[in-house]
Amino acid sequence: MVNSSSPELLRRVVVLGTGGTIAGRAASSDDNIGYTAAQVGVADLLGGIEAPEGVTLEAEQVAQVDSKDMSFDIWQQLARRCAQWLAQADVAGVVITHGTDTIEETAFFLHSVLAPSKPVVLTCAMRPATALSPDGPQNVRDAISVAATQGARGVTVVCAGVVHGGVDILKVHTYRLDAFASGDAGPVGYVEEGEVRLVRAWPQGEALPATKLLGTAGVQWPRVEIVMSHAGASGAVIDALLLSVGTEPLRGLVLATTGNGTLHHALEAAALKAQDAGVSVIRATRCVSGRILPKAGDALRDAGALTPVKARIALMLELLG
Numbered sequence: 001m002v003n004s005s006s007p008e009l010l011r012r013v014v015v016l017g018t019g020g021t022i023a024g025r026a027a028s029s030d031d032n033i034g035y036t037a038a039q040v041g042v043a044d045l046l047g048g049i050e051a052p053e054g055v056t057l058e059a060e061q062v063a064q065v066d067s068k069d070m071s072f073d074i075w076q077q078l079a080r081r082c083a084q085w086l087a088q089a090d091v092a093g094v095v096i097t098h099g100t101d102t103i104e105e106t107a108f109f110l111h112s113v114l115a116p117s118k119p120v121v122l123t124c125a126m127r128p129a130t131a132l133s134p135d136g137p138q139n140v141r142d143a144i145s146v147a148a149t150q151g152a153r154g155v156t157v158v159c160a161g162v163v164h165g166g167v168d169i170l171k172v173h174t175y176r177l178d179a180f181a182s183g184d185a186g187p188v189g190y191v192e193e194g195e196v197r198l199v200r201a202w203p204q205g206e207a208l209p210a211t212k213l214l215g216t217a218g219v220q221w222p223r224v225e226i227v228m229s230h231a232g233a234s235g236a237v238i239d240a241l242l243l244s245v246g247t248e249p250l251r252g253l254v255l256a257t258t259g260n261g262t263l264h265h266a267l268e269a270a271a272l273k274a275q276d277a278g279v280s281v282i283r284a285t286r287c288v289s290g291r292i293l294p295k296a297g298d299a300l301r302d303a304g305a306l307t308p309v310k311a312r313i314a315l316m317l318e319l320l321g
């Protein structure tokens with residue numbers, strides 16, 4: 001892992017492990033779906049991977065989960081570890097190994113709270129580590145190349161040789177190795193034989209002043225639910241959420257709308273009632289590309305190009321203030 005360049009020229013890339021299929025194990029090498037995620041430690045995922053010239057690798061296990069079970073606590077810990085590593089002068093960037101299922105949520109969260117001036121590169125795999133031909137090692141190597149690239153910045157996700165912006169990334173396929181897209185924004189670039197070919201600017205952003213997320217104390221996340229509009233929808237789910245007894249009160253509601261922000265009239269009536277009762281309501285389109293174009297007189301605000309899951313994170317952070 002450590003290469004032979006002189007120590008004063010060495011830069012570090014830190015690889016944080018969180019689990020996922022990339023760390024998954026199956027009983028047989030020809031089984032690409034019947035595996036258990038989050039079994040292999042991040043240090044082992046780096047075995048056999050050669051760092052770029054002048055770079056040393058460091059591994060740290062932050063979590064070991066199937067990303068469908070990703071939690072706010074892990075997000076907070078991840079944000080904190082990224083901030084601490086990035087603050088060290090010789091750290092060029094951070095790579096995070098992650099499951100594909102919620103990688104877009106973690107990327108958006110980290111973009112929102114860190115907006116780092118150094119690279120934070122998430123990567124993943126669609127096949128477990130035990131597969132006959134796993135995709136994880138190449139994805140990790142590509143992510144390390146991005147993290148070590150001079151001038152790289154912001155939160156990105158690297159998979160199948162494509163660099164996606166952390167805000168734009170969307171999982172669009174259940175099985176193929178190239179399972180992600182960047183919607184209308186398109187990719188940030190490509191990794192080819194360890195070199196990054198940029199096709200647009202690195203992601204820029206402004207970190208939310210949610211600094212308590214980087215502190216040590218546990219954060220009380222506000223309850224925000226997603227309700228989808230569809231043929232035959234009603235207001236029943238929203239009414240039930242407003243009435244829910246014995247659980248945390250509803251603070252926010254994301255409406256996964258049809259098309260350009262439209263809602264079934266019965267769902268819309270219930271959402272307006274929730275808004276009047278003090279719940280923060282926002283519309284986010286369930287279309288995979290495009291954005292909601294607002295119209296004069298809209299009674300419910302919209303999340304622009306954010307998908308419902310990302311709009312939920314944005315709303316939670318807003319409510320955390």
Ligand code: SIN
Pocket residue numbers: 019020021022037065066067068098099100101102124125126
């Ligand atoms: C996960 O998201 O942790 C499991 C699925 C995957 O990584 O592809």
